[in-house]
Amino acid sequence: MIVPADQTKYDELAAFIQTVDASEKSLIAVLHRTQTIFGYIPQDAQLMIAKALHLPTAKVYGVVTFYSYFTEVPRGKYQISVCLGTACYVKGAQDVLKAFQDELGISAGETTKDLLFSISQSRCLGDCANAPVVMINDELYAQVHSDEVPAIIKKIRETEEYA
Amino acid sequence: MLNFESLRALKTEAKKRLDARLADVPAVYLDETGTYKLRGPYFEKQTRIVLKNCEIIDPENIEEYIALDGYKALADLLEKNVPRREIVDEMIRSGLRGRGGAGFPTGRKWAEALKHDADHKYVICNADEGDPGAYMDRSVLENDPHSVLEGMTIAGLGIGADQGYIYVRAEYPNAVKRLNIAIAAAHKAGLLGERILGTDFSFDIELRLGAGAFVCGEGTALMESIEGRRGMPRNKVYRTAERGLFEKPTIINNVETLANVHHIYLNGADWFAGIGTPKSTGTKVFSVVGKVKDAGLVEVPMGTPLTKIIYDISGGIKNDLAIKAVQTGGPSGGCIPADLIPTTNVDFESLAAIGSIMGSGGLVVMDETDCMVDISRFFMDFTVEESCGKCTPCRIGNKRVLEMLERFIAGNGEPRDLPRLQELCEMIRDTSLCGLGQAAPNPVLSTLKYFRDEYMSHVRDKRCPAGVCKSLMTYVVREKCVGCGLCKINCPVKCITGERKTMHHIDPNACIRCGVCAAKCPVHAIELA
Numbered sequence: 001m002i003v004p005a006d007q008t009k010y011d012e013l014a015a016f017i018q019t020v021d022a023s024e025k026s027l028i029a030v031l032h033r034t035q036t037i038f039g040y041i042p043q044d045a046q047l048m049i050a051k052a053l054h055l056p057t058a059k060v061y062g063v064v065t066f067y068s069y070f071t072e073v074p075r076g077k078y079q080i081s082v083c084l085g086t087a088c089y090v091k092g093a094q095d096v097l098k099a100f101q102d103e104l105g106i107s108a109g110e111t112t113k114d115l116l117f118s119i120s121q122s123r124c125l126g127d128c129a130n131a132p133v134v135m136i137n138d139e140l141y142a143q144v145h146s147d148e149v150p151a152i153i154k155k156i157r158e159t160e161e162y163a
Numbered sequence: 164m165l166n167f168e169s170l171r172a173l174k175t176e177a178k179k180r181l182d183a184r185l186a187d188v189p190a191v192y193l194d195e196t197g198t199y200k201l202r203g204p205y206f207e208k209q210t211r212i213v214l215k216n217c218e219i220i221d222p223e224n225i226e227e228y229i230a231l232d233g234y235k236a237l238a239d240l241l242e243k244n245v246p247r248r249e250i251v252d253e254m255i256r257s258g259l260r261g262r263g264g265a266g267f268p269t270g271r272k273w274a275e276a277l278k279h280d281a282d283h284k285y286v287i288c289n290a291d292e293g294d295p296g297a298y299m300d301r302s303v304l305e306n307d308p309h310s311v312l313e314g315m316t317i318a319g320l321g322i323g324a325d326q327g328y329i330y331v332r333a334e335y336p337n338a339v340k341r342l343n344i345a346i347a348a349a350h351k352a353g354l355l356g357e358r359i360l361g362t363d364f365s366f367d368i369e370l371r372l373g374a375g376a377f378v379c380g381e382g383t384a385l386m387e388s389i390e391g392r393r394g395m396p397r398n399k400v401y402r403t404a405e406r407g408l409f410e411k412p413t414i415i416n417n418v419e420t421l422a423n424v425h426h427i428y429l430n431g432a433d434w435f436a437g438i439g440t441p442k443s444t445g446t447k448v449f450s451v452v453g454k455v456k457d458a459g460l461v462e463v464p465m466g467t468p469l470t471k472i473i474y475d476i477s478g479g480i481k482n483d484l485a486i487k488a489v490q491t492g493g494p495s496g497g498c499i500p501a502d503l504i505p506t507t508n509v510d511f512e513s514l515a516a517i518g519s520i521m522g523s524g525g526l527v528v529m530d531e532t533d534c535m536v537d538i539s540r541f542f543m544d545f546t547v548e549e550s551c552g553k554c555t556p557c558r559i560g561n562k563r564v565l566e567m568l569e570r571f572i573a574g575n576g577e578p579r580d581l582p583r584l585q586e587l588c589e590m591i592r593d594t595s596l597c598g599l600g601q602a603a604p605n606p607v608l609s610t611l612k613y614f615r616d617e618y619m620s621h622v623r624d625k626r627c628p629a630g631v632c633k634s635l636m637t638y639v640v641r642e643k644c645v646g647c648g649l650c651k652i653n654c655p656v657k658c659i660t661g662e663r664k665t666m667h668h669i670d671p672n673a674c675i676r677c678g679v680c681a682a683k684c685p686v687h688a689i690e691l692a
Contacts, residue, residue, distance in 0.1 A: 027391035032333065032372055066393040066551075069333050069375030085295030086490060086527045087452035089541055123377060123545065124295035125334060128450055128525070129458035138336055 009037050013045060017052045027053060027063060031070055040074045076111045076118035078156055081135040085124030088132035092146070096132050097121065099149035116160065117153075164353035166361040167242050170234065177230035181220070191219055199231070208476045210438070211462045212446050213299075213422045217306035222341050225348040228309040234354050236428035237313050240320060241362050250321035251277050254424075256432035258444035263289055263380070263417030264495065264522045265598065266443070266511040272414050275404035276322040279412040284324035286315050287408065287415040289385060290331040290338070293377040294493030295545065297525030299448040299460055300418035304331065304338035307422065308345035312355065312368060314421030317428060319366040322414060327368040330385050333375065342370055377494075377549035381597050382415045383407075384551065395553045396597035417523070419448055439465030443510035447521070451477045453528040454484065465510040469499070472509065473528060484530040487629075488614075492522025494542045494549075495602030497609025498535065518609045520602070534631035535614040536621050540568040542606040550600070557600030560591040564607060572632045576622035585611055636691040637671040638681060643688035650680035650689060 016033045020026040030053065034045050041064050050057040064070045082097040097119075101107055104117050111118035127133045130142035134152075141152065165173065185191050185199060194200050199219050200207070211217075220227035228234070240250060255270030276284060288311055292300040304311060315327045331338055346368055349355035357365045376394045378384045383397035386408045407413025423445060427435045436444045443465035449472060452458045456478030463472060469489065473479065480486050488498040491509075497519035499507055507513060514521050529538065543565040552558045567584050570576050588604035588611075595601045611618060620626045627635040640650075646664040651657075658674050661667030669680070669689075681689040 024391035025389070028372070028374060028388065032374070063391070063393055067374030067376050069373070086493065086525070086538075086541070087296045087458075089295075090453050090527065090529060090533055090538075122334065123293065123375075123549070124298075126292065126298035126301040126332075128296050128298050128452035128527075129460075131452060131458070 006038075006042075010045070010048065012037055013048065014052075017049070022053055024053065024055060024059075027055065027060065028067075031060075031064060035070060038074075040071045043072070073109075074111060074115065075120075076116050078117050078136055080117060080119045081122045081125065082108070082119065083122045083125040083127075083131070083133045083135070085122075085128060085131070087128035088124075091131045093132040095146040096134060096144050096149065099146035100134075100153075103149050103153050116157075164361070166353075167238055170229070170238055170360065173226065174229050174232075174235070177226040181227050181230040185219070205457060205459070205476065208471075209462050210446050210464050212426055212438075213303060213310075213419055213448055214307075214460065214462050215426075216310065217302060220307070222306050222308055223344050225309060225345065225352060225354075228307070232429060233309055233425075234313055236425040237317055237320070237354070238360060240317065240428060241360055241364060247277055247321055247323055250317070250428075253428065253432045254321065257427045257435040258432075258442075259420065259423055259427065259435065260443060260511065261417055262419035262423075262447065262523065264294075264492065264520065266521060269416060269420055272404055272416070273318065273321050275402060276324075276412045276414045279405050281411050283326065283409070283411045284319075284322055285408045285411055285413040286318045286322070286324045286327040287382075287385065287389075287413060288315055288327065288329040288421055289380065289382070289415055289417045290329055290335075291373045291380045291385060292332060292335075292418070292523065293380045293549075294495075294523045294525050296452055296490070296493055296527045297450045297523045299450055299524055301335050301338055302448075302460055303418050303422050304335065305341050308338075308341050309349065310422045310425060311342075311418055312345055312349055314416075314424030315368060316355065316359070316366050317424050318414060318416065318421070320364060322412070324412075324414075325366055327366065328371050328389055328408070329368060330371045330373060330379070330389060333372045339370065339372065346370070376551070377545075378551040378597070378599055381599050384597070385415065386413065393551070395551045396599075398596070419524075440508075440510050440512075442512055447509065447524055449509070449524045449526045451526045451528065453490075453526075454481045454486075454530040454533075455479065455528045456481055463509075466508045466513070469504050469507045469509055469526075472526065473504070477528075480528065480530055482530075484532065486528065487531050487533060488529045488535065490527040490529060490538065490606070491525065492520040492602075492605070493525050494545050495599065495605055496520045496522045496525075497605050498529075498538070498613060500613040503613075518605075518612060520605070532629055532631070534627050534629035535610045535617050536568060536571055536627070537629075537631045539607045539610050540565065540572060543568055543603075546599075546603040550603075554594075554596035554600060556591045556594045557596070557603060560587060560595075561600075561603050563587060564591070564604065568607070571618065571621045572627075573634045574621075574625045574632075578619065578623050580622055581611070581615070581618055630691060633676055633691070636676065638669050638674060638676065638678070638689050639692050640667050640669055641688045641690060642666070643686050644684075645686055645688070647685060649683045649685065653679050653683045655679065 034041050046060045050060045108119045108121045134141045134144045251273045259269045260266040371389050379388045379394040381396050384394040388394040403413045446462050448462045490498050546561045547565050550557045588608050591604045644666045651659040658670040
């Protein structure tokens with residue numbers, strides 16, 4: 001069921017689909033846009049996309065679940081992406097990931113109940129010279145030590161309170 | 164819209180403006196040949212061709228790229244009306260080989276695509292840089308995007324293509340932004356799109372965002388993804404140069420490869436072929452990361468000794484620990500042991516000869532505190548997570564390899580597992596469908612070859628010499644202990660004994676290795692050993 005509050009989002013998605021070629025080759029671009037609009041890819045949106053691009057829904061679902069960038073689970077307002085690439089790994093990225101998990105009480109791939117934070121593991125964020133790195137939304141934190149994690153979370157919570 | 168004449172005029176003007184701006188930038192200087200360079204020994208020891216403009220020009224200003232001979236190579240080819248065959252022959256003569264990993268000669272790829280007639284042909288830039296530990300492509304896309312656009316346009320001119328796609332990772336938002344700006348600026352200037360520079364040649368470029376699948380770095384998987392499907396490699400019935408994207412002749416080149424292209428046409432194939440070794444020409448950008456003092460991107464001629472890169476340019480090993488290995492080529496590569504480092508040069512042949520690969524140029528330096536069994540497990544974990552699942556050896560074989568390594572690390576391995584591990588890895592290498600699957604066991608095979616002792620310690624002695632694998636370690640109390648009893652109170656399984664003010668003792672059989680005692684000890688007397 002489409003929640004009325006989401007109706008404007010669905011309208012925005014429908015408007016975007018109008019601008020692309022109604023075929024398979026537009027699928028990934030449409031999914032990217034969907035995730036930007038909703039923060040995740042709801043199943044109702046998948047039904048809508050399948051119809052608009054003349055594809056079986058199973059096919060849309062297959063693509064959504066294949067790519068790790070797409071998610072069917074709502075993500076937090078602050079998406080914490082801990083890099084576990086080789087350079088970060090040898091410099092203790094697992095400890096940093098564990099510190100975030102302990103601090104927030106959720107595992108990688110999950111979202112906190114207040115929808116404020118979610119944690120994901122990244123294969124490589126491409127800033128290996130500053131390992132270990134963490135990206136929170138589009139902001140990059142370089143050479144993060146697990147001891148600094150509580151302070152990072154605290155700072156975000158404080159900004160949220162004053163916002 | 165520029166034409167040949169106005170492009171030259173713009174260049175002269177833009178150069179003056181750039182000279183004026185850079186005169187106040189202390190990090191940049193003009194060398195004796197009139198080339199702008201970055202100051203400092205770290206940069207001066209390098210041979211920067213691909214990274215020539217990086218951190219010197221403003222990547223969001225097309226004029227600064229034009230000021231430093233940007234789009235001159237393309238304009239010259241168009242103005243002189245150079246036939247396609249000659250453009251492709253020049254590329255063959257340069258000896259440029261693909262910088263994405265496999266090292267296939269770029270000119271041969273182009274020649275194959277030129278041979279096949281079709282109503283459409285495509286040029287793809289593979290910017291799905293996924294190897295953990297390598298980030299040169301991101302750097303080029305963000306700092307010199309026009310060099311990639313010009314390289315693609317020249318490739319399009321050479322093979323007769325009309326459309327290009329850049330397949331870039333969504334994890335690189337900055338690169339996407341800069342590329343969008345660059346494409347729009349090139350369009351506006353008439354350097355991209357319909358009738359480039361007023362000639363009959365039309366070529367356009369679109370961005371396609373990846374969605375976080377490592378396997379999409381494989382050429383045919385990438386094409387599947389552009390076509391809107393799951394990124395799974397195709398069966399290689401046809402070469403992509405014959406039937407690639409949308410069943411049309413397609414060439415797919417990596418970012419760094421394309422960033423070399425305009426330099427080759429500006430300075431000539433012979434100039435390029437004179438750099439590096441006879442079989443591996445030109446330079447290569449390495450991302451030297453891990454336990455080195457100065458981590459960063461290093462561009463050197465092919466065939467440069469590894470020691471020069473690690474010690475001379477990157478300052479040696481952090482904290483002056485002993486070097487243990489250098490991992491090259493990401494999850495498809497191998498580990499070069501310390502004793503081979505002094506004799507190894509970095510070019511395609513030398514690295515292949517010792518069981519590693521050039522890959523996309525990640526050099527992750529490891530020291531004595533890194534466990535090679537754990538590193539192998541790390542890469543297999545990556546592969547298992549990223550395997551697309553199309554072929555059985557990769558989907559199931561790698562999972563079995565990972566399980567074996569996890570057993571070793573947990574202390575449940577046996578010496579007879581080692582030959583079985585080797586056999587399984589060889590089978591995956593020989594029977595997987597795509598290059599990624601075939602290369603997936605490389606990290607295990609190369610460490611099994613060079614660090615067999617370390618595997619033996621894990622499976623026979625249940626010991627991790629590097630002190631990484633926690634299950635194989637025990638907490639011990641050192642002489643520093645003051646007998647305060649804090650560890651005893653906090654131990655969740657009550658395995659610590661000792662009277663107050665005397666040295667305490669941990670029962671290794673009951674210990675669950677939670678580490679609470681070590682964290683609580685006020686004098687740091689408890690260590691893993």
